[in-house]
Amino acid sequence: MKKSVIIAGVGGQGVITAANILARASLKxxxxxxxxxxxxxxxxxxxxxxxxxxxxxxxxxxxxESVEAIISFEPLEALRNLHKVKRDGVVLxxxxxxxxxxxxxxxxxxxxxxKIFEEIEEHCTxxxxxxxxxxxKAGSILTKNIVMLGAFHALGIFPIEEETLLxxxxxxxxxxxxxxxxxxFKLGKEAIESVGDMH
Amino acid sequence: xxxLGEGKKVLLGNEAIARGALxxxxxxxxTYPGTPSSEIADSLSAVARKMGEKGEAPFYFxxxxxEKVALEFAAAASHAGLRAxxxxxxxxxxxxxxxxxxxxxxxxxxxHVIVTADDPSCHSSQNEQDNRYYARFASLPMLEPSSPxxxxxxTIEAFEISEKLELPVLLRTTTRxxxxxxxxxxxPLKMTSKKGKFEKGGLTVTVPExxxxxxxxxxxxxxRARELSNGSRFNFIEDFGGEDGIIASGAxxxxxxxxxxxxxxxxRIFKIxxxxxxxxxxxxxxxxxxxxxxxxxxxxxxxxxxxxxIAQRNDIGVEIYGKGFGKLERYYExxxxxxxxxxxxxxxxxxxxxxxxxEAAPRPPxxxxxxxxxxxxxxxxxxxxxxxxxxxxxxxxTLGLLPPYKTADFLLCMGSSIGSGCGFAYSTEQKVxxxxxxxxxxxxxxxxxxNAVHHNHNFVVVILDNFxxxxxxxxxxxxxxxxxxxxxxVPMDIEKVVRGIGVKHVEVVDxxxxxxxxxxxRRAMDFEGLSVVISRAPCILLKSKTKKEREIYQINxxxxxKCDVCITRFACPAxxxxxGGNVRINEALCTGCGVCPQICPFDAIEVKK
Ligand SMILES: Cc1ncc(C[n+]2csc(CCOP(=O)(O)OP(=O)(O)O)c2C)c(N)n1
Ligand code: SF4
Ligand code: SF4
Numbered sequence: 001m002k003k004s005v006i007i008a009g010v011g012g013q014g015v016i017t018a019a020n021i022l023a024r025a026s027l028k029x030x031x032x033x034x035x036x037x038x039x040x041x042x043x044x045x046x047x048x049x050x051x052x053x054x055x056x057x058x059x060x061x062x063x064x065e066s067v068e069a070i071i072s073f074e075p076l077e078a079l080r081n082l083h084k085v086k087r088d089g090v091v092l093x094x095x096x097x098x099x100x101x102x103x104x105x106x107x108x109x110x111x112x113x114x115k116i117f118e119e120i121e122e123h124c125t126x127x128x129x130x131x132x133x134x135x136x137k138a139g140s141i142l143t144k145n146i147v148m149l150g151a152f153h154a155l156g157i158f159p160i161e162e163e164t165l166l167x168x169x170x171x172x173x174x175x176x177x178x179x180x181x182x183x184x185f186k187l188g189k190e191a192i193e194s195v196g197d198m199h
Numbered sequence: 200x201x202x203l204g205e206g207k208k209v210l211l212g213n214e215a216i217a218r219g220a221l222x223x224x225x226x227x228x229x230t231y232p233g234t235p236s237s238e239i240a241d242s243l244s245a246v247a248r249k250m251g252e253k254g255e256a257p258f259y260f261x262x263x264x265x266e267k268v269a270l271e272f273a274a275a276a277s278h279a280g281l282r283a284x285x286x287x288x289x290x291x292x293x294x295x296x297x298x299x300x301x302x303x304x305x306x307x308x309x310x311h312v313i314v315t316a317d318d319p320s321c322h323s324s325q326n327e328q329d330n331r332y333y334a335r336f337a338s339l340p341m342l343e344p345s346s347p348x349x350x351x352x353x354t355i356e357a358f359e360i361s362e363k364l365e366l367p368v369l370l371r372t373t374t375r376x377x378x379x380x381x382x383x384x385x386x387p388l389k390m391t392s393k394k395g396k397f398e399k400g401g402l403t404v405t406v407p408e409x410x411x412x413x414x415x416x417x418x419x420x421x422x423r424a425r426e427l428s429n430g431s432r433f434n435f436i437e438d439f440g441g442e443d444g445i446i447a448s449g450a451x452x453x454x455x456x457x458x459x460x461x462x463x464x465x466x467r468i469f470k471i472x473x474x475x476x477x478x479x480x481x482x483x484x485x486x487x488x489x490x491x492x493x494x495x496x497x498x499x500x501x502x503x504x505x506x507x508x509i510a511q512r513n514d515i516g517v518e519i520y521g522k523g524f525g526k527l528e529r530y531y532e533x534x535x536x537x538x539x540x541x542x543x544x545x546x547x548x549x550x551x552x553x554x555x556x557x558e559a560a561p562r563p564p565x566x567x568x569x570x571x572x573x574x575x576x577x578x579x580x581x582x583x584x585x586x587x588x589x590x591x592x593x594x595x596x597t598l599g600l601l602p603p604y605k606t607a608d609f610l611l612c613m614g615s616s617i618g619s620g621c622g623f624a625y626s627t628e629q630k631v632x633x634x635x636x637x638x639x640x641x642x643x644x645x646x647x648x649x650n651a652v653h654h655n656h657n658f659v660v661v662i663l664d665n666f667x668x669x670x671x672x673x674x675x676x677x678x679x680x681x682x683x684x685x686x687x688x689v690p691m692d693i694e695k696v697v698r699g700i701g702v703k704h705v706e707v708v709d710x711x712x713x714x715x716x717x718x719x720x721r722r723a724m725d726f727e728g729l730s731v732v733i734s735r736a737p738c739i740l741l742k743s744k745t746k747k748e749r750e751i752y753q754i755n756x757x758x759x760x761k762c763d764v765c766i767t768r769f770a771c772p773a774x775x776x777x778x779g780g781n782v783r784i785n786e787a788l789c790t791g792c793g794v795c796p797q798i799c800p801f802d803a804i805e806v807k808k
Contacts, residue, residue: 002233033381038322045564
């Protein structure tokens, strides 16, 4: 068995934390796991990508068209990584664009979000959720990464029990965020269940 | 704390190295931070602080002023019989190299592991130099892990090799090892606190006569290292049939190993973990048993050349493939796509290689909302003539390179802003304003400033004092109140230092006051001779850690005339255009630094009530 997912987003969105939680939960669930992440220059509002791979894996890096899913916290970041997801894979993305500051200066270009979604759909299955909204509903925009994990879990791609993942989330934050995180996870999960059984 | 746990844990490669040092009962750890090495030292700093709270920390930890001092400190600890770890990024070894080259001659006593974290593809570095050359250059053994588990085991083994040979040992990682996470099996911690004793009378003063004695002794030690390499469990062969061979190290091994599974390759893999000296005997046997061999190593063809030489000297007719074959280049890191496509060619398989990046609008890192560097740059640009030369330095402020500031024209390495500033001031009639961060100033700016004072070079040095080493993760530096163990330290006062070495025109400003900063800059630029402006305000990320309640700013749409100065000239990332083309401030991003109201010509930016 070999399963890989890319978690992508913008510096400050909690991408690395999400990858870390997924990795630790994978180990708890009895899987071998490797991840990769980019630190440093990548943090100050730049794009951030983490790979999480479980099973019979050695490489923290992934190939073109080799991963089961992308969990993207932002539409453009899904597009940036699209070539790495399998044709029968899934892109799970939040719908709220974050325009890079240089584009506000008239440098570069942010494609229309609809175009981004079209391109993804030409490549593989696309699932959109408004994770910002769900995170706010759960109590704080900071729970966005947990919303995304809840949604990803509902896709059933990584064989991890829900309770194992929830427990790892609880261990990763101060007690006072436990409730908001539990809610965020649930809202993310329900968002997928309402889309129907896709996978 | 994951790092102090037991059983199996998911650890970052860098954390695994720190854990390895703790399991090996390290006594002294020193560093100067630098991506991708920083988390090794940062983890040890965190452990030292945590255990320090409950009494004595079982080892001493130091963020030294630079890599050279970090290495010298640890070398002395080793000569007192203690175990020492020194970590740095690849270019840090350049700074430490003066010490390193001669340290190899005198060798060590307590085990000393020196970590060099290389950065193929320059993810966060000014070059992608291959530090495996340092093992050859200095004549020191080198180990190269491929996974966090190996990183931990090799750290422990490196201490042992070091003590056996009485030589410091280099542990080389790359970004994809340092910043990979993997499952690591933790063994019991042995953390005892001790002092050593320096035994006088050894060959430890390298006057020429002594150095001449030491050099052959070093070469003899390296012959013993070669024997250790032949017997090392980190140099192993995996047999998947066939008569072709792959020799691989570091990250390239991971890609090759997985390719063997995915592509069903029939071959033998020789994984090289102790990479200097190469395990010559084992390699000879391996080459003899292979018809063709391909060598997978990132960056320079170092193993390749040495293996070709071994084949030639031993008259082995094996075909050797390496750089230039398939997709193998001497620049940038390897990727699984590169390695799979290359192996497909080597094994004559159909394969489509389409590269591994996809064009999408770039999202480069930018200065944070509320970053004091932005205010400094804005003020300087307001008063400096257009053709002013801006030699810059390394830190968050290097991002001044980007529009709209473009306050970065020349950069070599840490400290180069002031050294090259001297050169530009002499060589041109243009104004020169050099930028350097506080941590960088202590690290390598001081000697250059002494040079500028002594020769009375006519330019401005702006020291961006944000109270921290921000770029690499907010480590303390000689100007901070606490050291890396959380103990009280003696904070250096940059102003006093600068005045003390004889700079005549010195001003200290708070960049968040733009008017004051512009005036100070004007005076500094008008001054005939060397002037220093210390632009002092905390990194906003430090501040938001302490200050909970913050005022947030908003645009008064009635006053805003859409001149866009805030977006195009000041460019705080909190500003954006909404669908209607109105300028707005993203509340989630605004830090309330209060600088932007000063730049709006129509007073349209105000505190949100
Ligand atoms: C020789 C060397 N060591 C370490 C580094 C890594 N590094 C890059 S910037 C930096 C320090 C930045 O601190 P500072 O000058 O205070 O600027 P800030 O990021 O706080 O703005 C370090 C340590 C390097 N590039 N070269
Ligand atoms: S981390 Fe600090 S110094 Fe670096 S860009 Fe952000 S505010 Fe500026
Ligand atoms: S106050 Fe203005 S400059 Fe400061 S962070 Fe907020 S929007 Fe940016």
